[in-house]
Amino acid sequence: MKSPTISAPRSSDRRRWPDMGRALLKVLDRGAPLFASLLLLLIWELGCRLFQVPSYLLPAPSAIVQGALSVSLESWLGHIWATLRVSLQGYALAVIIGIPLAVALANSRLLSRTLYPQLVIIQSTPIVAVAPIIVVVLGAGDAPRVAITFLITFFPIVVSTVTGLLATPPAMLELSRSLGASRLREVKNIQLPFAVPYIFSALRISVTLAIIGAVVAEFVAAEDGLGFFIAFSTSFFKVPQAFAALGVLVTLSLVLFQLVSLTQRLLFPWSLPDAEK
């Protein structure tokens, strides 16, 4: 049923214009992020040309595209795959170890008192500084790179999951205890589901950290991967290529971030904040 509203009478031809204007505004509003990016690229391009900035300092977008095209597709895919492989392995390891560890920490005072300080120490250590040591210890291959990625992604997952598990409403735990269910079921049926929003916010942050971890590792020791490619290109002053690789990295991060969000949306729609449902 339509509720009566008070509106001023309008003539029909006067109504057409505001409608079109509104449609245009809507398009502008939808496309605002895209338009802003395009405008920025345009300013960048024009600025570089106007002030004749040398491409080894700041390449124009067109130079970056050229740089990207100067490398074979096969070579690109090889580097992307190397970075992705390391990122996802380190990330998966962090999830597989981090979440059960968080459950243990949240449920045991002894564990949280003994293990948690160690985790904080690990987290406080600059991973970039430790990376060369890890490479020496773990030798060549993916292992040291996966380890470095793991170390970077692991901590946010543990901390956020513990926070989520401990945020379970006490009334819910009381319900669970009143039913006399096992501790394991309590974790599985009550605590973990309540932690899902926390876990996913950590998973989103960590997946972008995983890319950073892989790149850091590739800076230290690697013969492929986008991080390696950037280090390699800049050492030969092929800055446009390096920028192109940077663009690929950003895209990769964004895609992974969105994939994690999509997973939450598909598997746990109830865990989304009301505004996003």
Added chain:
Amino acid sequence: MTTRIEPDGSRPAIRFDRVGQVFNGSDGGSVTALEDVSFTLHRHEFVAVIGPSGCGKSTLLRIIAGLVKPTGGQAEIYGLPVTGPREEVGIVFQQPTLLPWLNVRDNVTFPMKHKHGRVTQAEKQRAAELLAMVGLEDFATRRPNELSGGMQQRVGIARALLHDPDILLMDEPFSALDALTRDEMSFELLRIWTERPKTVLFITHSIPEALLLADRILVMSARPGRVREIIDVGLARPRSMQTLSEPRFHEIANHIRAQVFRPAALA
């Protein structure tokens, strides 16, 4: 969890024996929630507990539910000291405590899923009946956040009744309901209780509700919670809307009102 024991008619269903409860507050001080509470519920008796906010009513319920160990005295069910949650007890909590990721039907069967890992066909059937009873059959597949507070509370009631508990503990179950639904639910509860007799401990803030439902009313004093008076309601059963207009109803109601609002010093 202790195993289900056979209720024994000769023993009181619930007994509080000089129960006391002192909580240590986060600021270092301590709160005496309950002091020297002694009270007995006979088998299949309906007892309402009434008292000012914060006098320890919920704490009393938690103690008999085996969720809190009293710091003094002892609580017993069928003559055995309560050491933990028990199978024959059903609880309706003060908050609805529904799981937001389960739909209404799965929330009702959740106790079975949680305890035994699975839900039988018979339990599903019973859940459907209970949902119809609380007027929510059309909402079985909705999520709790799509329900009003009163509807959520009704789901909680259906959940507590699922395993047909011999002892039912209810903590202000109708406080989120509007007056009309409240009366309706009260009569519904009386019907269930008559059909399948249970020992009921029913916490409420509403004097008319207590009078309408209970055999006896336990009136508690403000902190520290003590037994101020135990009132035999003595209104004929089955009770109906007419009960509300009986002279004795108003007589007791006024008496309780005076009791609850009387300062503790004069008690």
